[in-house]
Amino acid sequence: MSVPATYYLALAAALFSIGVVGVIIRRNPLVIFMSIELMLNAANLSFVAFGHRLGSPDGQVVVFFVMAVAAAEVAVGLAIIVAIFRLRRRLSVDDLNLMRW
C-alpha cells in the first residue's frame, strides 16, 4: 500500500516551518541562508507530491526551475556575504542596520 500525498504534504509543512523558525532565531547569515534552502526544498517536495498525485510531470519541471534559481541565488548571496565580511570583519545580521528605519 502506497503512502498518500497528504503525508508528503504534512512532512513538507513541517520542514517549511522549521526553516522559518531557523531564519528567525539564528544570527549567522550563512545559517539563515541554509534555512532558506530548507524552505525551498520543502516547497519542492510538495510540488513533486502533487505532481505524483495528479499523474502529471509538470510539477517536476517546476522543481527543476526552482533548483536553477536556487543555485543562482546562493551564488549571489554568498558573494554579498563575503563582500560584507571584507568590509566589516564581522558576520552578524544584527550589525546590518544601515538600510533599516
Next chain:
Amino acid sequence: MEWVAFVIISLIALGSALGLILKRNAIHGALFLVANLGSIAALYLMLGAEFLAAAQVIVYAGAIMVLFVFAIMVLIPGKEETGPDPRRVWRLLALPLGTALLLVLAVMAVTGRSPAAGRPPVGGNVETIGRLLFTDYLFPFELTSVLLLAAMVGVLLLARRRA
C-alpha cells in the same frame, strides 16, 4: 514496505532539519543540511521522480553545499552567536510563530479539497521531462540560462577586489 521507508526517511529529514537550526556551529549545520537534501532525494525516488533525485544530489548536495562549505571555511563564523542576544525577546517569539504556521499548513494539507487523482504518466521519467523542457517550457528554460549568466557576472563583480 513503502510506509516503513517513508517513516524512516521523514524522521531523518526532520531530525537533520532540527539539527541545522539548533547546532551552534555552522559547519555542523552544513553537514545536517546535506543529510536533509539526501533524504529528500530519497523521497523523490519514492514519488517516481528519478531525474529530480539525481539532479538534487548533483546540484544541491554537490554544487550548492560545496559553495556553502567553502564560504564557511573562508569566513570562519561562529563567534557571532556567543555573547548576549540584543533581540532576545523577539527571537523567543519564533517558537509560537513557527508552531502556529505548522498548524495552519498541516490543517490545509489534511483538510484541503484534494484534486482527483490522475492516471500515472507513460514513458520514462527523464524522457518525459526532457520532452516537456524543450517543447512547452522552452522559453522559461532559455530564461534560466540568462539568469545563470547574470548571476555569474554579478558574482564576479561582487567578489572582485576593490583596487
